[in-house]
Amino acid sequence: xxxxxxxxxxxxxxxxxxxxxxxxxxxxxxxxxxxxxxxxxxxxxxxxxxxxxxxxxxxxxxxxxxxxxxxxxxxxxxxxxxxxxxxxxxxxxxxxxxxxxxxxxxxxxxxxxxxxxxxxxxxxxxxxxxxxxxxxxxxxxxxxxxxxxxxxxxxxxxxxxxxxxxxxxxxxxxxxxxxxxxxxxxxxxxxxxxxxxxxxxxxxxxxxxxxxxxxxxxxxxxxxxxxxxxxxxxxxxxxxxxxxxxxxxxxxxxxxxxxxxxxxxxxxxxxxxxxxxxxxxxxxxxxxxxxxxxxxxxxxxxxxxxxxxxxxxxxxxxxxxxxxxxxxxxxxxxxxxxxxxxxxxxxxxxxxxxxxxxxxxxxxxxxxxxxxxxxxxxxxxxxxxxxxxxxxxxxxxxxx
Numbered sequence: 001x002x003x004x005x006x007x008x009x010x011x012x013x014x015x016x017x018x019x020x021x022x023x024x025x026x027x028x029x030x031x032x033x034x035x036x037x038x039x040x041x042x043x044x045x046x047x048x049x050x051x052x053x054x055x056x057x058x059x060x061x062x063x064x065x066x067x068x069x070x071x072x073x074x075x076x077x078x079x080x081x082x083x084x085x086x087x088x089x090x091x092x093x094x095x096x097x098x099x100x101x102x103x104x105x106x107x108x109x110x111x112x113x114x115x116x117x118x119x120x121x122x123x124x125x126x127x128x129x130x131x132x133x134x135x136x137x138x139x140x141x142x143x144x145x146x147x148x149x150x151x152x153x154x155x156x157x158x159x160x161x162x163x164x165x166x167x168x169x170x171x172x173x174x175x176x177x178x179x180x181x182x183x184x185x186x187x188x189x190x191x192x193x194x195x196x197x198x199x200x201x202x203x204x205x206x207x208x209x210x211x212x213x214x215x216x217x218x219x220x221x222x223x224x225x226x227x228x229x230x231x232x233x234x235x236x237x238x239x240x241x242x243x244x245x246x247x248x249x250x251x252x253x254x255x256x257x258x259x260x261x262x263x264x265x266x267x268x269x270x271x272x273x274x275x276x277x278x279x280x281x282x283x284x285x286x287x288x289x290x291x292x293x294x295x296x297x298x299x300x301x302x303x304x305x306x307x308x309x310x311x312x313x314x315x316x317x318x319x320x321x322x323x324x325x326x327x328x329x330x331x332x333x334x335x336x337x338x339x340x341x342x343x344x345x346x347x348x349x350x351x352x353x354x355x356x357x358x359x360x361x362x363x364x365x366x367x368x369x370x371x372x373x374x375x376x377x378x379x380x381x382x383x384x385x386x387x388x389x390x391x392x393x394x395x396x397x398x399x400x
Contacts, residue, residue: 010130014364018348022358033380033388036358038177038328040245040302040379045294047285048246055281062277067269069096069253070280076287077253084209085226093256095264098275100207100239100252104131106271107235107254110263111169111201112137118169119160121152123331123366123373125177125205140167143368146320150179150331151187154194161198170195173205174224175212175326178365178375182212182325185225192231202227202234207252210243210295212326213303224326233257242327243295244286249279302328305382312389317396319372328379331362333372339399343371350399355391 018036025032043049055062068074074091081089097103104127112118114136120128121144129139142160144150152172161167172191174182183191195202204227214222227234239252256264268274285291309330313321319335334344341347344361352358362373378385 007134007136010134011126011364013126013130015360018352018358018360021352025352025356030356032352032356032358033384033391034358035377035380035385035388036360036375038242038377038379039247040242040298040328041381042245042298044240044244044246044249044282045286045288045291047288047291048244048249048282049285051285052278052282055278060281062281065274065277065280067272067274068265069094069275070277072284073280076284080287081226081228081255084223085229087226087228089228089255093258093261095254095256095261095268096275096280097252097254097268098272099241099250100205100237101127101131102250102272102275103237103239103252103254104128104203104205105135106264106267107203107237107260108132108135108137109267109271110260111203111235116168117165118171119152119157119167119200120171121150121173121176122368123150123178123362123370124171125173126364128171128205137169140164141368145369146322149181150176150322151181151183152191153187154190157191157194157198167198167200169201169203171203171205172227173208175208176205177208177327178329178331178360178362179322180208180324180327180329180331181322182224185221185229188225188227189230192227192234196231196233202231204234204236205238206236207239207242208327209238211299211302211328213306213324228255233259235260240283240286243299244291245295245298246279246283246286249283250276251279251283301381302379305378305385308382309376309378309385309389312386315393316389328377330376330378331365331373332376334374335372337396338372339396341399344374345371348374351392351395354398355395357388357391357395359388 074094077094078089081087117138119140122141209224236255240246319333321332348361360375362370
């Protein structure tokens with residue numbers, strides 16, 4: 001028998017498996033409400049579509065670009081950081097990538113060797129764990145529960161180091177997937193200082209920046225705090241997928257620390273050659289005043305839908321739910337509503353088949369305690385969420 005690489009033995013991303021089943025049910029004529037994917041409705045801003053059409057109708061050159069992206073897009077991203085965060089970022093410090101997934105692969109390859117120990121909060125986005133393990137890194141999952149708002153703290157990291165040894169990296173997401181929780185500026189400062197003291201490379205996932213629900217929308221940190229405001233040795237990863245609604249365009253980026261820039265450039269040219277050229281040409285349009293206005297209008301709609309959903313939590317009868325400071329997820333403990341099901345995975349499968357509502361079981365984000373949790377995406381809008389809650393309540397009543 002021929003060999004299969006052990007590093008390839010990572011679990012499938014549950015969201016994609018559920019989406020496949022949703023497609024099958026819809027093809028069979030079923031009415032399915034999908035609240036499983038982190039995919040904003042509405043798509044890209046108009047100016048992105050305009051430039052995409054222009055690239056094709058004008059028959060612009062759609063050949064290979066620079067491995068780290070076209071200069072106009074890197075310049076636009078640098079200007080975005082000046083506008084949003086007051087940061088002086090040079091275009092040469094920006095690496096445009098094939099989605100944020102491509103940025104994570106390049107960042108992990110450049111920053112960590114096989115065998116390096118990289119810490120992640122649990123619950124957390126499963127692709128961090130799976131990519132790192134496929135690259136031969138040792139993933140150190142840090143229990144981050146409701147008491148710490150599902151985020152790592154210096155004290156918890158100290159305990160991890162004392163119990164199991166030094167760390168080489170820390171992946172932090174704010175807002176986080178699946179919980180939507182954020183770290184404040186002072187909390188991020190504490191974590192970056194801890195990383196500096198301990199020689200740990202911080203990888204900051206900021207793809208949900210801009211999709212936040214602050215008490216004061218005019219506050220300086222309302223969109224999220226960029227790690228480069230505090231530590232230029234951090235790797236910052238972001239994407240066009242969420243705030244701009246450009247999931248299928250497959251464009252993300254990374255801010256590269258000086259000591260990793262050469263390596264990331266070389267790796268990018270070998271791994272993907274370049275990001276998709278048509279998407280790059282179009283994405284320059286994401287930074288017009290109209291495009292920002294359209295994105296902000298979408299965020300306002302997320303906020304309205306979030307309020308509708310939070311107003312239904314008591315009706316759902318679930319246990320504690322995460323605060324949902326940002327992003328567009330509700331992560332909740334099913335509590336007594338788990339009913340006769342062995343875990344949330346079985347609960348979610350039955351809900352989809354019986355009521356045509358797709359949500360994600362927590363086990364995908366937390367293999368230890370996630371069996372009682374589910375993640376519900378409210379990116380689909382208030383009408384879909386309201387209808388889904390009605391169906392979930394009916395499902396729970398049927399399984400008493």
